[in-house]
Amino acid sequence: MKKFFITGSNGQLGRELTKQLNELKFPNVGYDVPELDITDYEASLKLIENENPDIIVNCAALTNVDGCETDQELAYQVNTIGAKNMAKIANILDIPIIQVSTDYVFEGNDNLGRPYIETDEINPQSVYGETKAKGEEEVKNETDKYFIIRTAWLYGDGHNFVKTMLKLADKYDQVSVVNDQVGSPTSTVDLAKAIINLADTDAYGIYHGTCEGVCSWADFAQEIFNKAGKNTIVNPVSSEEYAKTAGRPVAQRPSYSVLENKGLKNLNLNNFRNWHDSLDEYLEVLEEV
Ligand SMILES: NC(=O)c1ccc[n+]([C@@H]2O[C@H](COP(=O)([O-])OP(=O)(O)OC[C@H]3O[C@@H](n4cnc5c(N)ncnc54)[C@H](OP(=O)(O)O)[C@@H]3O)[C@@H](O)[C@H]2O)c1
Numbered sequence: 397m398k399k400f401f402i403t404g405s406n407g408q409l410g411r412e413l414t415k416q417l418n419e420l421k422f423p424n425v426g427y428d429v430p431e432l433d434i435t436d437y438e439a440s441l442k443l444i445e446n447e448n449p450d451i452i453v454n455c456a457a458l459t460n461v462d463g464c465e466t467d468q469e470l471a472y473q474v475n476t477i478g479a480k481n482m483a484k485i486a487n488i489l490d491i492p493i494i495q496v497s498t499d500y501v502f503e504g505n506d507n508l509g510r511p512y513i514e515t516d517e518i519n520p521q522s523v524y525g526e527t528k529a530k531g532e533e534e535v536k537n538e539t540d541k542y543f544i545i546r547t548a549w550l551y552g553d554g555h556n557f558v559k560t561m562l563k564l565a566d567k568y569d570q571v572s573v574v575n576d577q578v579g580s581p582t583s584t585v586d587l588a589k590a591i592i593n594l595a596d597t598d599a600y601g602i603y604h605g606t607c608e609g610v611c612s613w614a615d616f617a618q619e620i621f622n623k624a625g626k627n628t629i630v631n632p633v634s635s636e637e638y639a640k641t642a643g644r645p646v647a648q649r650p651s652y653s654v655l656e657n658k659g660l661k662n663l664n665l666n667n668f669r670n671w672h673d674s675l676d677e678y679l680e681v682l683e684e685v
Contacts, residue, residue, distance in 0.1 A: 401449035404456030434478035479531030483538035500525035504650015552584025575632035
């Protein structure tokens with residue numbers, strides 16, 4: 397059985413991956429800052445060499461999309477240099493790496509008139525998207541044994557949109573949510589499963605991994621309220637209107653960043669459910685906690 401080394405193990409995806417690997421009784425170790433700082437190449441090499449894993453899954457990232465606009469150097473260090481370091485180490489140890497990336501590497505203006513597939517041209521519009529796109533490039537430059545899996549609108553055990561909406565619903569009768577950005581809300585449960593399945597192959601390359609189905613953030617919020625029995629009303633606003641009232645720099649986000657899991661479908665490994673079904677399960681689990 398392969399031993400997994402998980403970076404960013406205290407984040408949403410890192411936690412879910414650890415949980416599923418433990419349930420499957422797969423050997424795994426996970427580290428997060430401060431024990432592992434992926435921007436520190438020498439210290440990371442020492443730690444990973446010592447753990448002697450069979451595969452690295454790089455879940456560590458600076459995921460605060462607006463925060464990356466104000467802290468551009470840190471975003472570059474973590475999302476680009478960190479990814480490069482992990483791939484370089486994977487190459488030295490002659491093991492594969494799974495690098496997690498994002499729909500925000502795409503321009504997202506719906507000029508193709510269809511969901512993005514893995515081979516479509518990328519053109520990020522934000523610092524987050526750009527630093528993640530450069531991270532992909534660095535991984536490809538450092539090793540041949542890479543899987544890059546692009547996901548989107550992720551929620552799991554940690555800070556996320558679903559929890560933010562539920563908190564707002566406890567305080568307000570109405571919330572304003574953007575309705576001109578369309579994507580696919582994705583559960584870490586589905587993504588972690590896909591990662592574990594991919595790790596069992598040597599089908600290296602770029603993959604898209606998002607739940608099936610499409611909605612806007614406003615639709616997503618409305619569905620969260622409906623499913624959770626909240627009466628809060630969603631007031632749909634444009635991204636422009638939202639940015640004016642945010643009181644802080646707001647990154648430009650794709651208006652259409654729907655991804656098709658073409659590569660996973662080709663491998664018969666597309667385990668992603670419709671986003672409604674994954675959200676149902678998530679809300680049930682939240683209620684039990
Ligand atoms: N969240 C989304 O909506 C979304 C969408 C598309 C793609 N993705 C990608 O999916 C992956 C997992 O996302 P997620 O939602 O699980 O992110 P997350 O919850 O923010 O977890 C990322 C983890 O990485 C840690 N980290 C930050 N800098 C680090 C460093 N220098 N060294 C080691 N660890 C560091 C973070 O610690 P701190 O919390 O202390 O910073 C955090 O625990 C990321 O690659 C992300 O880019 C996420």
